[in-house]
Amino acid sequence: MALIDIAGREIPADDRVPLALEELPEGQGLAVLLPAGTLAEEVAPLLPRLALVVVEFPKFRDGRGFTLGRALRERHGFTGDIRAAGHVIPDQLALLRQCGFSSIATPAEHPPAQWQGLKDPTQRQLLQRLLGGEGVARAQA
Amino acid sequence: MGSTITANRLTDGVVVWHDGQRGWTTDRAEAALLEGEALDGLLARVRRDDQQLAVDIRGVEIEDGVPAEYRERLRAQGPSVRGDLLRKGHDWAEGPFPPPPSRSHSSPHAGIYRYDEADREFLRQRAAQFGNQVERRLKGELNEEEFKPLRLMNGLYLQLHGYMLRVAIPYGVLSSTQLRQMAYIARHYDRGYGHFTTRQNIQFNWPRLTDTPEILRLLAEADIHGIQTSGNCVRNVTTDQYAGAAADEVVDPRLYAEILRQYSTDHPEFTYLPRKFKIAITGSEQDRAAIRVHDIGLIARRNPAGEVGFELHAGGGLGRTPIIATKLRDWLPAQDLLRYVEAVLRVYNALGRRDNIYKARIKILIRETGAEEFRRMVEAEFAALPADYALLTDDLLAAVGARFEEPPFQALPEAAPAFDAALAQLPGFSDWVARNTHPHRVPGYISATVTLKPAGGIPGDATAEEMELIAGLSEQYSFGELRVSHEQNLILPHVEKEALPVLYAALRKAGLADANAGLVTNIIACPGMDYCALATARAIPVAQRLSERFAAREAEIGPLDLNISGCINACGQHHIGHIGLLGVNRNGEEVYQITLGGASDEQAAIGGIIGPAVPSEDVPDAIGKIVDAYVARRTEGERFIDTYRRLGAAPFKEAVYGAH
Numbered sequence: 105m106a107l108i109d110i111a112g113r114e115i116p117a118d119d120r121v122p123l124a125l126e127e128l129p130e131g132q133g134l135a136v137l138l139p140a141g142t143l144a145e146e147v148a149p150l151l152p153r154l155a156l157v158v159v160e161f162p163k164f165r166d167g168r169g170f171t172l173g174r175a176l177r178e179r180h181g182f183t184g185d186i187r188a189a190g191h192v193i194p195d196q197l198a199l200l201r202q203c204g205f206s207s208i209a210t211p212a213e214h215p216p217a218q219w220q221g222l223k224d225p226t227q228r229q230l231l232q233r234l235l236g237g238e239g240v241a242r243a244q245a
Numbered sequence: 246m247g248s249t250i251t252a253n254r255l256t257d258g259v260v261v262w263h264d265g266q267r268g269w270t271t272d273r274a275e276a277a278l279l280e281g282e283a284l285d286g287l288l289a290r291v292r293r294d295d296q297q298l299a300v301d302i303r304g305v306e307i308e309d310g311v312p313a314e315y316r317e318r319l320r321a322q323g324p325s326v327r328g329d330l331l332r333k334g335h336d337w338a339e340g341p342f343p344p345p346p347s348r349s350h351s352s353p354h355a356g357i358y359r360y361d362e363a364d365r366e367f368l369r370q371r372a373a374q375f376g377n378q379v380e381r382r383l384k385g386e387l388n389e390e391e392f393k394p395l396r397l398m399n400g401l402y403l404q405l406h407g408y409m410l411r412v413a414i415p416y417g418v419l420s421s422t423q424l425r426q427m428a429y430i431a432r433h434y435d436r437g438y439g440h441f442t443t444r445q446n447i448q449f450n451w452p453r454l455t456d457t458p459e460i461l462r463l464l465a466e467a468d469i470h471g472i473q474t475s476g477n478c479v480r481n482v483t484t485d486q487y488a489g490a491a492a493d494e495v496v497d498p499r500l501y502a503e504i505l506r507q508y509s510t511d512h513p514e515f516t517y518l519p520r521k522f523k524i525a526i527t528g529s530e531q532d533r534a535a536i537r538v539h540d541i542g543l544i545a546r547r548n549p550a551g552e553v554g555f556e557l558h559a560g561g562g563l564g565r566t567p568i569i570a571t572k573l574r575d576w577l578p579a580q581d582l583l584r585y586v587e588a589v590l591r592v593y594n595a596l597g598r599r600d601n602i603y604k605a606r607i608k609i610l611i612r613e614t615g616a617e618e619f620r621r622m623v624e625a626e627f628a629a630l631p632a633d634y635a636l637l638t639d640d641l642l643a644a645v646g647a648r649f650e651e652p653p654f655q656a657l658p659e660a661a662p663a664f665d666a667a668l669a670q671l672p673g674f675s676d677w678v679a680r681n682t683h684p685h686r687v688p689g690y691i692s693a694t695v696t697l698k699p700a701g702g703i704p705g706d707a708t709a710e711e712m713e714l715i716a717g718l719s720e721q722y723s724f725g726e727l728r729v730s731h732e733q734n735l736i737l738p739h740v741e742k743e744a745l746p747v748l749y750a751a752l753r754k755a756g757l758a759d760a761n762a763g764l765v766t767n768i769i770a771c772p773g774m775d776y777c778a779l780a781t782a783r784a785i786p787v788a789q790r791l792s793e794r795f796a797a798r799e800a801e802i803g804p805l806d807l808n809i810s811g812c813i814n815a816c817g818q819h820h821i822g823h824i825g826l827l828g829v830n831r832n833g834e835e836v837y838q839i840t841l842g843g844a845s846d847e848q849a850a851i852g853g854i855i856g857p858a859v860p861s862e863d864v865p866d867a868i869g870k871i872v873d874a875y876v877a878r879r880t881e882g883e884r885f886i887d888t889y890r891r892l893g894a895a896p897f898k899e900a901v902y903g904a905h
């Protein structure tokens with residue numbers, strides 16, 4: 105399960121094992137695994153203690169993770185790493201970026217090489233121009 | 246007895262059969278007849294090994310030498326309503342083709358949203374991106390399961406006989422150049438025709454997968470695209486076909502529809518929704534956009550201060566669970582439109598069901614959570630948005646609004662002598678004017694409907710030649726602007742009344758002057774089993790028989806909406822026809838359920854089934870009895886739907902099924 109950053113570049117493997125919300129120990133800098141269907145409100149109180157949030161995509165067609173990622177980043181101001189895992193495809197890279205994701209655990213059938221050099225036109229021309237700046241996505245300080 | 250293995254060829258969608266040894270063939274006579282382990286073994290093998298050759302691989306039962314299921318027989322033969330095509334076989338024109346119309350035509354006055362280079366470049370890049378996706382599919386980097394949503398998001402379906410490409414006509418507005426470009430695609434990359442749909446799209450029924458990136462690139466040169474005409478995303482926003490032209494309009498909805506289009510195109514959060522999402526908007530009190538049966542329906546209004554706002558409905562829809570939308574807001578200031586739509590979409594994306602596609606539409610979420618609770622969640626989401634987020638500022642509205650040019654209307658005199666003379670003298674003209682025109686906001690102009698519903702014809706189909714002819718007429722008489730209506734017709738929105746007799750004569754000569762807008766023969770019908778893989782019955786032949794049967798009586802019968810769907814998905818919107826017909830399969834026989842009392846306007850209603858389904862060939866008689874019962878009971882000038890509302894279903898039930 106190779107990791108890439110949100111520009112599609114391979115990054116070093118990560119040995120942290122993300123835990124389920126309910127198994128989270130005391131402490132800081134923790135990693136958590138959020139299954140699809142988790143609502144941002146359920147995670148929000150814990151965010152100050154988290155360094156990594158792994159959002160699971162059971163199927164790339166299941167878009168709940170986009171709402172979750174965006175809510176954590178924009179509504180709740182999370183500044184740590186938000187990682188997409190499970191079944192995501194290279195064609196979703198730009199959407200993931202705009203929804204606040206910062207890394208991807210690539211699925212075996214789509215190794216890092218496939219995520220690079222894709223002609224990616226989804227630079228939000230229409231929306232960005234309509235609403236200015238980053239379009240709907242606004243990075244939080 | 247036994248089965249053969251069939252599929253569609255990946256590259257062009259052509260129906261193929263497995264010969265049992267060497268591979269796929271287009272000749273069904275060569276198909277291997279298999280049973281038991283031999284069948285299962287080969288099926289498993291080709292499903293594993295032939296992913297890059299064929300799609301939708303499956304076994305089909307054979308009885309007496311032909312497929313047992315009617316759908317599979319049609320699939321083997323092609324659409325029953327186009328015998329002319331069947332004889333020709335699969336032959337795509339070979340290039341090089343002449344330069345496309347976008348090179349030589351420009352329609353400078355059409356009221357489309359004017360693209361600039363950035364808009365155009367976006368479409369070019371999208372077409373190139375799809376080309377890359379097709380390549381990766383052919384190479385095996387994307388499997389069919391992954392590729393399917395990507396092709397759907399570009400409008401490419403797999404139907405019964407092959408691929409189908411759905412191209413958006415955003416909010417139904419198009420220029421003559423765009424229509425010519427569509428005719429060009431139909432002629433060179435398809436089989437010479439297209440089908441206009443109730444959702445203001447056009448469908449091409451025979452494109453090859455490998456040609457599709459080029460088709461999209463050509464469409465991009467005319468500022469049109471197939472983006473999000475399918476898939477679980479926000480679809481083409483639809484509106485009133487007379488938007489920006491109608492005398493009874495309060496707010497021109499094109500501006501807001503275009504803003505919604507830009508907002509929802511490739512929206513990072515809402516491109517993988519639980520299910521499709523359809524938005525409709527009307528700017529007149531008379532609802533010609535069926536907004537109450539959409540996922541979000543908007544009525545644009547002005548408050549006493551003259552400011553624009555919306556009455557907002559959500560959770561309407563047809564399909565197997567028809568529901569009239571719930572009103573969420575009486576008044577939403579225009580500046581908050583995207584913010585509120587975003588709040589609705591967010592609640593839906595997070596909570597809509599994903600375990601069952603039949604329960605995944607927003608209407609089911611609203612029904613299951615309850616309208617009050619749903620409204621509370623949306624309002625909470627809305628309130629939590631940053632105050633300056635996605636506001637439709639006056640500047641933004643003005644900038645997008647400036648892209649819609651006002652056609653150079655003339656100040657015309659009140660009197661229209663040629664028009665008046667033709668009303669009295671030109672045969673057929675006064676009927677055509679009475680039914681196929683709509684009053685215009687500018688004095689001396691009028692909107693004219695060209696119905697694509699000739700007696701015995703295929704509702705909504707137009708040939709490349711017809712498209713070019715109508716495009717030419719729009720250049721002569723309507724500033725090069727056209728509309729597509731939800732009734733599957735084309736409209737010339739801005740015709741000088743004085744020119745109407747000449748236009749009428751030209752249409753008549755081309756066989757396009759049927760005076761049946763709003764009448765029983767102006768049937769809305771989905772493609773049904775002649776094209777659609779999901780169908781349970783053929784809808785087109787029923788529409789053809791009905792329009793032939795009633796053509797002579799249509800004027801006497803008066804306004805009546807008749808809608809036909811070929812399965813429960815309700816693409817022909819049978820639930821909201823005054824008379825609705827739903828084709829189902831009863832033990833291999835095509836039978837039709839009849840519903841009465843549906844309506845798509847301000848008094849939107851879902852029709853009620855009046856009794857057992859009737860066999861396809863008996864449908865014209867049954868409808869004849871309903872119509873006779875109405876004619877016998879109507880009061881002076883009363884429409885069918887009003888008689889139905891006054892008397893209920895009883896007299897019509899009795900007419901069809903007899904007294905019990």
Ligand code: HEM
Binds near residue numbers: 409441562566817818
């Ligand atoms: C290959 C052809 C087509 C396929 C596979 C298809 C598929 C579907 C499906 C599955 C639904 C039900 C959605 C639901 O209940 O969630 C539906 C609804 C609908 N479709 Fe189609 N359709 C096709 C062609 C058309 C055409 C040609 C039209 C227009 C004439 C159309 C317009 C509609 C409309 C108006 C609805 C009902 C509104 C609603 O979404 O609730 N479709 N379609």
Ligand code: SF4
Binds near residue numbers: 814815816
């Ligand atoms: S109603 Fe059914 S048969 Fe008709 S187009 Fe829709 S899915 Fe196909």
